[in-house]
Amino acid sequence: MKQEDLWGVDAAQHYDTPGTDMFAPEVLGPTVDRLAELAGGGAALEFAVGTGRVAVPLAERGVPVTGIELSRPMVERLRTKADETTLPVIIGDMATAVAPGTYTMVYLVFNTISNLLTQTEQVQCFRNAARHLTPGGRFVIELWVPELRKLPPGQEAVVWRSEPGYIGLDTYDVLNQHVVSHHFRFDDTKDAQLSRSPHRYIWPAELDLMAQLAGFVLETRHADWDGAEFTAESRSHVSVYRYQPDDDV
Template identity: 50%
Template sequence: MLDEDGHFGESVAARYDESSAEMFAPDAVEPAVDVLAELAGAGRALELGVGTGRLALPLSRRGVGIHGIDLSRAMTDRLRAKPGGDAIGVTIGDFATTRVPGSFSVAYLVFNTLMNLTTQDAQVDCFRNAAAHLGPGGCFVVEVMVPDLRRLPPGQNTVPFHVGSTRLGFDTYDVATQSMSSHHVEVEGGRGSFRSIPFRYVWPAELDLMARLAGMRLRERWDGWTRQPFTSESRQHVSVWEKPGG
């Protein structure tokens, strides 16, 4: 799991909301909150990787009880400083293994954060941890990209995702290990900076097997939060696995 000093420390937390502004826009937030509030019902929600509260805060305003787990104190300090942040419980720890008291109707992990777990074992542990927090009939929801390997011609392992006058971003892939890294180059005031973040990409079918190992079954899979059909052309998915007994 990425540690707060390595990839999500103060320098990243200070700019996170601004750098991810498109994910804080109402058309990105509201459909996700609609789905999660529906699944939570009268129960509680657990956010794995709660960060600065992009979804936790609007869910809390809907009346859903929220608890979040995150490894980064710098990120959760931003959450606590926002209006309504004091209503959200936060536990500092690795969301793949950290347990919190109580039972939840829904646990969720969004915005590709599952890939911050850089080994298959850690991802399996995350599914088991989510299932352990759910009551009977509870759901685990994951939003994550579909690996974009079709953009890799033979002999190439790099795909750009942003090319601008002051910022360059590109991903590198190792298809043998399913490891990848996102690299960010920025130029500001005539000075350059470089940041690299490791990930492990994962296929939908592999996630279904992880869910089965944790005692859950696939209930829904969509292209996105507005519940469009998932197809072979989808570049991301929102998947819902259910714990038996509801």
């Protein structure tokens, strides 16, 4: 499964769920609030900007935002919300594509760094963020914590959500640190729809080492965008890294 195939026309048409799920005000509001604060009055670059779920309201808050996005259909969807002048987008891979200018903040949300399926690509993503940042700038990552403690010995699959009309199931390849998320959607009929997405999961400690290799130091880590404490039981985290290229790291 190639990422450009996963994020085609059909995915772009069904990605936005206004007012619900990750578009719900209680989810999106704290995300935008925190990013606006972390931008520090400067410009921001979003890796994998998608349909502009975060970038559009962030730009409306007065933060100049540029995006990098691999999927042209996703960008076409974004263009129904903001034009090129308001929110410029570079078509390309977030690990290698270069946007013009420098920024006080680079960010990626909703587990997007795990869409890069090798450790090498993920390290390149950090280095690409560093390439775009002013010294002291921030790289902000929202990422889930691998749930291997829920994986019984000898089994490869975990149901991580079950609710009316939806089952989410992850299958793990622990040798290669890969996981495939399976999304089953169904109604009262016998038919169901399945979509899948591959990821390379990253432990927080590994993420910190990737950051160190690219000249970053960890500034803060919280369990969510509201600033809840990150603990051993946290299912996700928001990690903020400072770019300090002159440090002996």
